[in-house]
Amino acid sequence: MDFHIVWVYRHLILQGFLVTVEISAMTIVTSTIVGLIAGLLKTSKHKWLISPIIAYVEIFRGSPVLIQLFMVYFGLPYLGVSISMFNAVLLVFTLYSGAYIAEIVRAGIESISNGQREAAMTIGLTYSQMMRKIILPQALRVILPPLFGWYISLLKDTSIASVIGYTEMVFQGQNVINMTDRPFEVYLTVAALYFIISYPLSKFVDWMERRRAYA
């Protein structure tokens, strides 16, 4: 094994690393907003709102994110919609991750007993006061561990964007491999860099779950 060669091309891998962190952070923010709204709507009483949300969630959870990416980036231009690579990646991962987060949020909200809702109603709270003061603060404790678990998956899933040529870490790694012919060392380095972010996150999830178990 010769890691010297990886060190020579470190700036390329680092660049990819930063792009991976950037797109992950951005989609975490955007898809959390989408997921929160979709999850809340899914628990609402309005049937006409729920059906389109269910369709959205099922479609994006039920098909490979790779195909979603192909359809948006390669497919949309055939329908006359041009989209930049960055926008395609951001859009697809936001919708894909938002669908999963919607389910996490819905499950969290539904885990709070109906008695809490009724008690909130009997003191005259509005729906939004009830959500903000009573339901969400309690649901958050249920939602956070799986949500952060999902963020870890999302971080790793962004590597799929390399397939359409998005210059995140795996793509840059492949560039380095093309130049050096050292796949093992390069992939090992790339994997280690993913691990450096995801391991502390997963420890954080453990900590949150332990805290929840005692509370």
Next chain:
Amino acid sequence: MIELSNIVKSFGKQTILHNVSLSVKKGEVVVIIGPSGAGKSTLLRCINKLEDIDSGEIVIDGERLTRDKKQIRKLRAEVGMVFQQFNLFPHLTARDNIALGPTYTLKQGKANIDKIVDDILFKVGLLEKKMSYPGQLSGGQQQRIAIARALAMQPKAMLFDEPTSALDPELVGEVLNVMRDLAKDGMTMVCVTHEMKFAREVADRVIVMVDGRILEEGTPETIFTNPREERTQSFLRSILQKN
């Protein structure tokens, strides 16, 4: 104060309330008894619209209830409800549980709310538990805080849905004492309960419900010593045997 006429309520194909009518005067304490499944809780929950009714009319303090959300919220602020399972908010202290309604629904200032909270905690004898979380309180204390939470809204009437049924026997007394004090203060109350001694002592009127209908009603004296209906007699016998 509370006028129910010809209330019909069903869940799916099963009719829970058949044309129930009931009128509660201001300051009156009405206790509803009857076997489980009689529709007692459902009737209570219809009064503050936790359940929608299929037909009939509800008039609270002269105002006829509609489906208008604003009106329902206003009504709920005026009629307190105490649940069997307390339903305190576990993430908030006793103080915040009580202060929530006055803050958001009554839109009181902080100084006013502190006074309301202290007065009411004193009334239910739990001033020293002000900063405790529900999980740190016994069942009896939790239910007293739940009563305090409802009282903080300065309600015109209070509904109690089996408030002592989830409590260990030795904790029932403290909750009944608070309810007794309330009745003495002239609060209009409708209580669903299996505490016959309490009913006898505090109720102005006892209602016997069976199979979604009001079977008979009268003073506690009449119902407990001289019930008209055979079903009432057998129900009272079964309750007395249990105690």
